[in-house]
Amino acid sequence: MNGDEREIVNVDSIELNLTTSMVCSNFNRLCILYLLKKSPKNEMQAEKIASNLGISHRTVLYHLDILHDYDLVEVREFRKKGSKLLRSVWGLNAENRENLNKIFVRIRRKFNLEELERLITLNGKNSRKPRTQNNHSL
DSSP states (O other), X not given: OOTTOOOOOOHHHHHXXXXXXXXXXXXXXXXXXXXXHHSGGGEEEHHHHHHHHTSOHHHHHHHHHHHHHTTSEEEEEEEEETTEEEEEEEEEOGGGHHXXXXXXXXXXXXXXXXXXXXXXXXXXXXXXXXXXXXXXXX
């Protein structure tokens, strides 16, 4: 290739790589996506996610908001508390299924899913002692 020719860059591939890096850079986000993927209808209440992971409801909402910013998850149901509508049930974003599938392929390549399942189960059983620090290296 001479100096005047430029390689065509696949922007979708770059965006997918950045999104995958963002998901895999945090153990809680990775686990949230994994839990949603294996749950019926690919959806779950935020409180149940928190209970399964042994982390606070607020922490789950923080990570769900980040995943929502990347169009990976969506709010499926709201519940009313007084005059406020609260986000209750979250699910995988069906409109972004192609990218989600690519992300899950990359996650399966990088992580042992049996070990991930064991860690999720272990953390959920130890939910009386909330995790304040994430010691799982990705």
